[in-house]
Amino acid sequence: MSFAMENISIPNKKNKIPLLEVKQLSLSFPQYKKGFEESYIQVIRDFELTIYPGEIVAVVGSSGSGKSLLADSILGILPENAAINGTLLFKGVALTKNRQEQLRGKAISLIPQSVKALDPLMKTGRQVQGIIRDKKDKKRIQEEAFLKLGLAPGTGDKYPHELSGGMARRVLIASAMVSEAQLIIADEPTPGLDELAWEETLSNLKQLSEGNRGIMFITHDIQAALKIADKIAVFYAGETLEIANKEDFSGKGEVLRHPYTKALWLALPENDFKVLKGNQPESEDVFPGCVFEPRCPIATGLCKTNKPDSTMINNGITRCFYA
DSSP: OOOOOTTOOOOOTTOOOOSEEEEEEEEEEEEEOGGGOEEEEEEEEEEEEEEOTTOEEEEEOOTTSSHHHHHHHHHTOOOTTOEEEEEEEETTEEOOHHHHHHHBTTTEEEEOSOGGGSOTTSOHHHHHHTTOOOSSSHHHHHHHHHHHTTOOTTGGGSOGGGSOHHHHHHHHHHHHHHSOOSEEEEESOOTTOOHHHHHHHHHHHHHHHTTTOEEEEEESOHHHHHHHOSEEEEEETTEEEEEEEGGGSOTTSTTOOSHHHHHHHHTSTTTTOOOOOSOOOOTTOOOSSOTTGGGOTTOOHHHHHOOOOOEEETTEEEOOTTO
């Protein structure tokens, strides 16, 4: 059985053309076994996602699930040996390699995980001004962005090493804010932040979406996702197990459809803090059935030998025979 999601889409009240559509995206890398026999490791399998203008969609998954590779796939910055299949559409038009190059850093912008992405030899104000296309008011626009993000006057005259981690992240967000980007990919922007910086970073990301921009928020922190996202795409071992609305995460998770999504919700300290036994499988592990079956509390023989198709339920999507 296949778990492709052809002709399935989540209704959206905005009735707009999606900024980003990802359909049946699969990503593989070659590996060489003994005797130099070539095989492929599939790190993303039939991934599906839609983002509309003004919408924040969080892609939630643990480390090693393939989340950052998803961002690289959209941006077109994968290694040359990557084998990618599926459909990527930006505003309804295919994201070919040439189009990715044209849009990258312009219509599609990345807020990277590491603040080391800032040039250590250039003052932060000049770095942000370099992104602004208006030649006349670059300094004014940069200063207004810094002020909006709570960066004190004079921050633009400092080098990255003179800033705290939270301030440096706000500079990266300011870069996206002053750009003409319509789609912003924020790749794990909150790890290692104290509570205040965590709150500020999420608030800043929310500000970006208010300009009718679409945000893909890649994170392992489901609490951060629930704080600002409209939809949550639950990513596990390279697969989308569920796409749920923020409102579905309530009570004991009765509205959530996939057992893994429920387990994530119930593992939060404010809920039952139930720990899910076992570990996420490695990339080279191959499963004839559901990828979550080895850890699933309700799995049956059907799950072990068959891959569930995607089903639209509760204005969301899930891959489970028993949803």
